[in-house]
Structure formats: structure tokens, C-alpha cells
Amino acid sequence: MSEENKTLNFIEEIIENDLNAGKYDSVLTRFPPEPNGYLHIGHAKSICLNFGLALKYGGKTNLRFDDTNPVKEDVEYVDSIKEDIKWLGFEWVAEYYASDYFEQLYIWAQDLIRKGLAYVDDRNQEEIRTSRGTVTQPGVNSPYRDRSVDENLDLFARMRAGEFNDGEKVLRAKIDMAHPNMMMRDPIMYRIIHANHHRTGDKWCIYPMYDYAHGQSDSCEHITHSICTLEFDIHRPLYDWFIEKLEIFPSHQYEFARLNLTYTVMSKRKLLELVKNGIVSGWDDPRMPTICGLRRRGYTSESIRNFAEKVGVAKRQNTIELSLLENCVREDLNRRAERRFAVLDPLKIVIVNYPESKTEVMNAINNPENPDAGTREITFGRELYIEKSDFMEVPPKKYFRLSPGAEVRLKYAYIIKCEEVVKNGKGEITELRCTYDPETKSGSNSSKQVKGTVHWVNAREALPVEVRLYDRLFTESHMDDIPEDKSYTDYLNPESLTVVTAFAETSLKDVKESVQFERTGYFYPDYDSTPDKLIFNRTVTLKDSWTKQNKQ
Ligand code: ATP
Ligand code: MG
Numbered sequence: 001m002s003e004e005n006k007t008l009n010f011i012e013e014i015i016e017n018d019l020n021a022g023k024y025d026s027v028l029t030r031f032p033p034e035p036n037g038y039l040h041i042g043h044a045k046s047i048c049l050n051f052g053l054a055l056k057y058g059g060k061t062n063l064r065f066d067d068t069n070p071v072k073e074d075v076e077y078v079d080s081i082k083e084d085i086k087w088l089g090f091e092w093v094a095e096y097y098a099s100d101y102f103e104q105l106y107i108w109a110q111d112l113i114r115k116g117l118a119y120v121d122d123r124n125q126e127e128i129r130t131s132r133g134t135v136t137q138p139g140v141n142s143p144y145r146d147r148s149v150d151e152n153l154d155l156f157a158r159m160r161a162g163e164f165n166d167g168e169k170v171l172r173a174k175i176d177m178a179h180p181n182m183m184m185r186d187p188i189m190y191r192i193i194h195a196n197h198h199r200t201g202d203k204w205c206i207y208p209m210y211d212y213a214h215g216q217s218d219s220c221e222h223i224t225h226s227i228c229t230l231e232f233d234i235h236r237p238l239y240d241w242f243i244e245k246l247e248i249f250p251s252h253q254y255e256f257a258r259l260n261l262t263y264t265v266m267s268k269r270k271l272l273e274l275v276k277n278g279i280v281s282g283w284d285d286p287r288m289p290t291i292c293g294l295r296r297r298g299y300t301s302e303s304i305r306n307f308a309e310k311v312g313v314a315k316r317q318n319t320i321e322l323s324l325l326e327n328c329v330r331e332d333l334n335r336r337a338e339r340r341f342a343v344l345d346p347l348k349i350v351i352v353n354y355p356e357s358k359t360e361v362m363n364a365i366n367n368p369e370n371p372d373a374g375t376r377e378i379t380f381g382r383e384l385y386i387e388k389s390d391f392m393e394v395p396p397k398k399y400f401r402l403s404p405g406a407e408v409r410l411k412y413a414y415i416i417k418c419e420e421v422v423k424n425g426k427g428e429i430t431e432l433r434c435t436y437d438p439e440t441k442s443g444s445n446s447s448k449q450v451k452g453t454v455h456w457v458n459a460r461e462a463l464p465v466e467v468r469l470y471d472r473l474f475t476e477s478h479m480d481d482i483p484e485d486k487s488y489t490d491y492l493n494p495e496s497l498t499v500v501t502a503f504a505e506t507s508l509k510d511v512k513e514s515v516q517f518e519r520t521g522y523f524y525p526d527y528d529s530t531p532d533k534l535i536f537n538r539t540v541t542l543k544d545s546w547t548k549q550n551k552q
Contacts, residue, residue, distance in 0.1 A: 027059025037268035048308035063092035070197035138178035218251035298524025298539030342504035400452035462503035
């Protein structure tokens with residue numbers, strides 16, 4: 001293996017081998033979502049993989065909606081899926097629907113009947129299931145298995161024509177009821193569903209099963225590498241069987257491990273339940289692992305693409321740490337986000353030796369990681385807010401922030417000293433009376449040094465801002481391994497959302513992008529925000545507090 005090859009993932013190796021062997025002229029992949037829900041971070045992984053491979057090898061990617069189940073599907077989902085893929089930064093060359101192929105699939109099913117490789121079965125799904133046998137026992141042939149070709153063609157046509165009720169008949173492939181792979185024991189190809197389809201309306205009342213639609217759709221489009229998740233590996237012999245018997249374009253299926261994340265549920269059924277039961281505010285609730293939820297929370301598409309790259313392509317099931325995703329967005333926003341001052345949990349400070357009516361304008365650096373971002377002005381005055389957590393009445397050793405008699409630097413301003421703690425009747429601290437040292441203005445030549453620096457906001461001008469502090473939706477790291485008598489809803493984190501009113505510097509009014517509230521985290525303006533009421537979502541804290549907590 002060459003040095004370069006070592007860094008290829010196994011699918012890249014397959015593609016390079018295929019291209020070198022001249023098996024295909026160019027690579028064509030597809031992303032095949034079922035339009036029955038919104039895309040989540042697992043889909044993002046699959047999108048990055050399919051589109052990324054094509055881009056890497058000068059190929060193309062189709063978007064194909066796997067719309068073979070009319071009951072659960074909706075145009076709302078189709079639209080959101082397209083929006084999310086575009087937002088992630090990818091372009092498909094063609095948009096298809098499995099339903100585009102219904103006529104072709106029907107003709108091919110007739111071909112299989114003519115070849116003696118498919119038959120109409122009158123038994124219901126339950127009877128079919130119980131006669132399939134087990135892994136250790138062969139199945140039993142259906143009494144309808146040896147119908148003549150003509151009878152099968154006639155019955156299949158009448159199934160299509162709507163002569164039968166739901167479940168009355170199915171079309172099955174005729175393979176081998178004793179096959180060691182249960183998938184090959186005469187799998188169902190078509191079932192009868194009298195339902196309106198979001199694209200084909202009432203034209204069809206028979207619908208192909210996944211196994212009879214997916215590979216054939218791949219073949220119709222001349223997909224070279226059909227990539228799906230691991231649980232489909234047992235379907236692969238069937239995928240190949242249909243293609244071989246129909247003698248159509250030989251697409252091939254490859255499987256990789258689906259993405260699982262700690263503290264997260266990913267199944268669309270569960271996500272739909274969270275939405276329907278009002279546990280979250282919608283598919284785009286910033287706590288959801290959906291792409292629209294992550295976007296609303298302030299994740300950038302770059303950070304998600306970078307995450308997908310870091311996760312890599314595994315052949316075995318694994319669960320990725322949510323903190324890896326969080327680190328990706330931290331890294332990206334550190335470069336990108338401007339800094340602002342906002343105090344989330346305010347404590348009033350009065351600087352008693354600072355003139356009552358004076359204000360000063362201080363220069364603050366917008367982004368130390370990006371000199372082009374320039375500076376902004378913030379005003380300083382006699383009354384300020386600092387974070388409650390930046391003061392301790394009885395500090396432990398090595399506490400370098402404010403405490404009675406101690407000094408701290410107010411960033412971009414002066415060093416102050418806490419002279420007096422003012423309390424109300426209940427003994428709660430209401431305000432700190434401090435003095436400032438006029439010689440210590442930031443940028444001056446003062447030699448005075450203190451260890452702690454804190455952020456602050458001018459109380460007289462501070463903007464009240466609603467801040468939504470999001471945390472993990474679940475308390476359990478491995479949500480796939482919870483005990484059987486428990487439900488995932490037993491593990492909801494009661495503190496996944498805390499809403500506070502913060503005070504921010506006035507320039508926050510104009511912020512339309514991700515921003516770092518200094519020393520606190522990255523925040524993103526919510527679409528509920530108005531000029532009169534600013535609302536910011538916390539994307540992520542500056543440091544990973546969970547890892548710390550878990551280590552304690
Ligand atoms: P769910 O089980 O959540 O309903 P699904 O697999 O049924 O998901 P589809 O719409 O059929 O959802 O998925 C479209 C594509 O995305 C498929 O190729 C599927 O393999 C892939 N995909 C879905 N979930 C993940 C995941 N967690 N990790 C990687 N790929 C995924
Ligand atoms: Mg699916």
C-alpha cells in the first residue's frame with residue numbers, strides 16, 4: 001500500500017480500485033432520504049460522505065427521495081431536506097424520486113414473473129412472517145408459490161388495478177425459502193396500500209418495498225457506488241440478486257457504520273415524538289440533533305462538515321462523543337465570531353470615586369483571532385454589572401477575581417478594588433461598592449498588575465437580552481443502551497433549557513451572526529429576536545463543562 005493510500009478510507013479505496021480497473025468512467029453517488037422527517041446529524045454524515053466522495057473523484061451526486069411509503073411522507077419534508085443539503089454546502093446534479101420509477105419497476109416485476117422469479121401470494125403479512133422459519137430452521141413454501149406465469153401476471157395486473165384490499169395479496173420474489181439469509185426467503189416486493197401519495201396521487205395502490213425499489217432506482221440512474229448504513233449489509237445479496245436477474249446496470253452497495261452520538265437520540269420516530277408531544281418546540285428546536293435545530297442553535301455548516309470528516313468512515317458500530325461535535329463548532333466560531341460583552345447573571349457595581357456624570361469610551365478588540373475584524377467602542381461609567389460568579393465574599397485560596405478588599409482588572413478599562421458589600425434585609429448581596437485606580441487604564445504605562453480580568457457592562461446603557469441557555473437534551477450518554485423497561489423520555493435533562501435576562505453592551509443590537517460573549521460562550525441570534533427584544537441562543541460554552549463534571 002502506498003503512503004497516500006494509507007489515509008484513504010475503505011470506500012475511497014474501493015472507488016480508486018474501480019476507477020483504476022476501468023470499471024466505471026466516473027463516480028455517481030446518491031443521497032436517498034425518505035421524506036418522512038427532517039434530516040439529522042446522522043444524515044449530515046451520509047450527505048458529506050456521498051457528496052464528498054463524488055467531489056473528490058470528479059464525480060456527481062443525485063438527490064433521490066425514497067418515497068415508496070405514501071402513508072408517512074410529506075412535501076414539507078421534501079422541502080426541508082433540500083434546504084438542509086444546500087445549507088450544508090452541497091449541490092446535487094439531479095433530483096429524482098423513487099416514485100418516478102414506479103412504471104419501470106412494475107415492468108421489471110412483470111419480467112421477473114415471466115422468468116418464474118416472482119409470484120403473487122394470497123397470504124397476509126403475518127402468515128408470511130411466521131412461515132419464513134428462523135435462523136436455524138428453514139421456512140415453508142407458500143401454497144401459492146407455484147402459480148403459473150399467466151395467473152401471476154393476471155393477478156399482479158389486478159392488484160395494480162385496485163381489485164383487492166390492503167393486505168389481501170402481495171408480490172414476492174421466488175428465491176429460496178431455506179436460504180441461510182432470511183432476507184432471501186421469498187421477500188415481499190409489492191404490497192397493496194390504498195393511500196394518496198404526495199406525488200403520484202391515486203395513480204398507484206401497489207407500492208414497492210425498499211428492497212425492490214432501492215437497488216433498481218440506483219440502477220436506473222447508473223449509480224456506481226450506493227452507500228448505506230451497516231444494518232443493510234444483510235440486504236446486499238438481495239440487492240445483487242434483483243440486479244443480476246433483471247440484467248440491469250450493475251450498481252453496487254457498500255455499507256458503513258451509522259453515526260451515533262452520546263446524549264442524543266437519532267431515530268426519526270423518536271424525534272417526531274419529541275415534536276408531537278411538545279417536549280421540544282419543533283423540529284428546529286435548538287436542542288434537536290436535526291440540521292435545522294443545529295442551524296438555529298448557531299452551528300455553522302463548516303463545523304458540521306468538519307465534524308463529519310473527523311468522524312471518518314467506520315465499518316463497525318460506534319458512538320461518537322457529542323463533545324467532538326461541540327469542539328468542531330467552538331473551533332470554527334473562535335476564528336469567525338466577534339466578541340462582545342454580556343453579563344448573564346448580573347451583579348451591580350458602583351465605583352464610588354468615579355464621577356457621577358462621566359462616561360469614557362474604551363476600545364475593544366472584536367476578534368483577537370482576526371485582526372481584520374477591527375475594534376469597537378464600549379462605554380465605561382460609574383455603575384456597572386459584572387457576573388455574580390466573578391465575586392466571592394469568602395474566596396478560596398488562589399481566587400483571582402473580586403472579593404472584599406481584593407482587586408481585579410475590568411477588561412479594556414481599569415483595575416478596581418472591592419471596598420464594601422451591600423446587602424438587603426434578607427442578607428442577599430445587592431451591590432458592591434468599589435474604587436478604581438485612574439492610573440491603570442488599559443493601554444497606559446501603569447506597572448500595576450493583577451491576576452484576574454473580568455468582563456463588565458455599563459449599567460446605565462446596558463441592553464436587556466433574552467438568552468436561551470441550551471444544554472444536552474438527555475442525561476444518559478448511551479441512549480441506545482438504556483434498560484428495556486425504560487423509555488428514552490425517562491432520561492430527559494430537566495435543565496436542557498434555561499432562559500435568563502442578560503445585560504449586554506449596546507453594540508449587540510447590530511449583531512446578526514454568531515458572537516462570542518466573552519468568557520461565557522458562543523451565541524447566535526434567534527429568529528424570534530426583534531429590535532425591541534433581542535434573543536440569543538447559546539450554541540456552546542467556551543469550555544467543555546461536561547467532560548470536567550464527569551471526571552470528578
Ligand atoms: P431513521 O432510522 O432515523 O429513520 P433512516 O435511515 O430511515 O433514518 P433515511 O431517510 O432512509 O433515514 O436516510 C437517508 C440516508 O441517510 C440513508 O442512506 C441512511 O443510510 C443515511 N443515514 C440515516 N441515518 C444515519 C446515521 N445515523 N448515520 C449515517 N447515515 C445515516
Ligand atoms: Mg430509511
